[in-house]
Amino acid sequence: MVLHAVACPHARGRRAHPAGLVRNVGRRDRYRGLARRTHLRRRARRLERGPRHRRRLDGQRRDPRCGGGARIVSALPTLPGYVAPRPNSAGGRASRSNLSRTARSARERRLTHAAIGAAIAVHYGRVRCGAxxxxxxxxxxxxxLGCLWGVGPLGEPTLYDSSGNPLPAGVEQSHVTGDALQPPHPWLVDAIDGYDxxxxxxxxxxxxxxxxxxxxxxxDxxxxxxxxFDGLAVYDSRTDTTDHFENPALWLADWLSNPVYGLGRTVDYARSEAAFDACDEALGDEARRWGGLSIDRRASxxxxxxxLRTYAGCIITRGPDGLVLVPDRPRAVSRHIGPEQIIGSVRLxxxxxxxxxxxxxxxYTGADWNDTDAVAYAPGVLAGTRPWRESVVPLPGYRSHAVAYREAVERLNAAILTDLDASWISTDEALADEIGDVVTLTDGERLDAQPLRITDVSPEGPGRWRIEASAYDAAVYSDAIASAPGAISTPLPDPRTPPPPVTVLAATEEVYQQQxxxxxxxxxxxWDASDWPYATGYRVEVLAEDNLAWLIETRSASAVTGALQELVEYTVRVFAVSExxxxxxxxxxxxxxxxxxPPGNVPSVSGFEVGGEVRLQWKPAIDIDIWRYEVRYAPAGGTWAEGSLIDRVDGLRLVAAIIPAGEWDxxxxxxxxxGNYSPAEARRTITVTLDAAAFLVDEVELDAPVTEGMAEYRLGRLDAARRWVTEDGDAVATKFAGALTDYTEVLAAYNAVASLWRSESVDFGLTLAGNWSGQHTLTPVTGAPDTALELSPDGAAWDDYPSLVAKTSGRFARLSAQAASPIVFAAEIPEASIRIDATPRTETGQATSVASGPTTITVEQAYAAVKSITVTPLGTTPRTYAVDxxxxxxxxxxxxxxFDVSGNQVATDFRWQFDGV
Structure with missing residues (x-):
């Protein structure tokens, strides 16, 4: 519960809450006297009794000092017997997220602030806070100046300025510790008209x-x-005394029981003394748990x-005479629970x-009243054999490194040893169990005498009880005593000094395609990565004439800007950055x-020769304003300068029929x-023949390959191409067990398996003799695969042609690419195809047409394709012909x-010539 100092909604102008918790007095502020306050108190009581407030939840309270009835405290859970941890909240340790909701850093706690609207703090133990x-x-x-500290009675305060120095002697101080009711302070009465x-x-x-x-x-x-100062004086039943104790269990008991700033519940002090003793247990020169805490933040x-129960290291349960604090410490097993005592199954x-x-x-809060850390490491973390998964737990109420370190060790042990929560339904035998008891559980399936600590017992129905428990291991509870860290002796530099400048800075301009x-x-x-031990990243600034064009923050040793303006000088600045x-x-x-x-290089060029013609095609280069592509040829192994110009073309294809026979690049x-050229040329070696009479018989696009040791993938949802890459099928976690920085190649390069890509077999119908050629797009990842054009007369016996070009006969054709481990490659279609360019055969003959109907000519051989048919009428009379x-x-x-000149069909002699394959 946190009480708030709030301005009354009925106060006029800038006047503050008339009940007088906090008042901001300015030149125009005037106090309207006792009558106004009496009126508002009566109104508050009347509203509290009003019908619309009778429906408020159990445990909720409203501030009776304000006529608006502002709610100032949230309700406790109303489940029978439940005041302590939620199920799955292990023992006396609250979750990190819950502690973050209530904790404030040392700097926040020590800030001077305006009291209006701020929480009225409740302090325990020795604390330091801002006014x-x-x-x-x-x-x-x-x-x-009035300085509000919180609910009294508190110890005599010692005041400091914001630098931690005692106030100068010229500052007059008057302190009201809140031990008893006192009249309005005389200094304020003298200074403020009507102040009471x-x-x-x-x-x-x-x-x-x-x-x-x-x-x-x-x-000045x-x-x-x-x-x-010392916080609230709290009651200790063991000595029947009230004092400013630093025992967290006594804080919790006081806060649960106080009817004004606490919850107003009854606490069974006698049965809670084990929790008080556990905090006071002496370890070394100090108690197990002690410190100072300010309840000064809005939270439920x-x-x-x-x-509070985290600081006290205890569990809260309900007894016949009130709430009981049960220490979360090692204890003996109270009973064993077997399958016969479980209704249904155990949920884990x-x-x-x-x-x-x-x-x-x-x-935690160190001796200098600043935040400091106590850290516990699991075995293997510092050696690098175990992953680093850090949990930061804010517990500013601890004042000792030893206490904070034991808390860290217990939380780490709990995460390693007791990461199990169980829930089951039992009969009335569960009435023997109390929150905090340790039992062993056997469910006949998964658990065999598993020690568990009970965290909740709640009714499930007539004669039925739900038990919530967490795994228990006495090894969780540490008695480790770690003194505060001493003077540090290390070659590491001061983390407050700036990191040195990065080295080997380089910038390369590149062309890219925009969206x-x-x-x-x-x-x-x-740039070279910084070896500064505290460097957390880099800031890259790109300036054009002192104007910031691009700002990039990164953790890697490289960065890429957006688009640049042409012929503008840019200044690149790279800063190493620490926290x-x-x-x-x-x-x-x-x-x-x-x-x-200069434009980028042409990625690749492919091509083949047929009938004395060279047919080339290539992938586009990347550049802002490509004009054309220049194509040259030279003897195999020749350079670009030695090459002869064929043409400059706008497209991505070229057919050249002027190339002499031979092997050319x-x-x-x-x-x-x-006029800039690509830095390097793309080249393809092709053998050119003089078979100019050959013609294209057929070209087939391949689309149904068979693969082994390869996986199909697409580059995106709209990718029209089909693609395959070598893939061994191993799981990523198995293959890349180390850090990804250990794998310097592309990830596909680590597929260690033989792979095969083979197209479907194409039947051209008849055995054809001519120029066979194939093409497909392959991308080597590691090494180069073996490729072949495979031809067969019958689809059973195949001959391989690694150059993908052959002048031979065949009927069936297919393409293949295969590689042994560890060669990795990728393939794609629809760029894969096979074509046959054959040399035609010629047949001739003579026949006589008829005056009506066709004259059918049957040639001697069987043909798959026709190149040309020529008919020559005999005689001197003009004739025309048609072939169908x-x-x-x-x-x-x-x-x-x-036909004659009038278009009439006639009977006459003629010769014919048929060219085909």
């Missing part, structure tokens, strides 16, 4: 004084104030219960291994070339608008018609 300022007014030449606020907390018919100080501060003295009552739950911490860092399909240029910046400070910049000047950059480069109904196969036939 809640109220009623500031200049009086008699000095600043009169005694600064008390009234709730539930009870009144508690607040602790505060009033200061008279001369000119500090006005940011913090104080160190349940969140603060979880936080564990945390994923990836979510279990291997490093626990408890953030709209156009091309532009950008910078790819690289605290940036280093000096390493600089580099670059003039963007844009379209003046055909080369392609891109040329841009300013050409049928290839066995037999091959065609029909001939002859």
């Amino acid at each position: 809640g300022v109220f009623s500031p007014v200049v009086h008699a030449g000095k600043l009169l 606020d005694a600064l008390v907390l009234e709730h539930g018919g009870q009144t508690v004084p607040l602790a505060y100080s009033v200061l008279r501060i001369p000119k 003295a500090p006005a940011r104030i913090e104080a160190e 009552a349940e969140s603060w219960i979880e936080t 739950q564990r945390t994923a291994r990836a979510n279990r911490p291997t490093v626990v860092r408890v953030r 709209n399909g156009t091309f532009s240029s950008r910078l790819r910046v690289s 605290l400070v940036s280093g000096e910049a390493a600089e580099l000047a670059v003039v963007a070339q844009g379209k003046f950059l 055909f080369m392609v480069k891109a040329v841009d608008s300013v 109904n050409i049928v290839v196969g066995d037999p091959t036939t065609f029909d001939v018609y002859l």
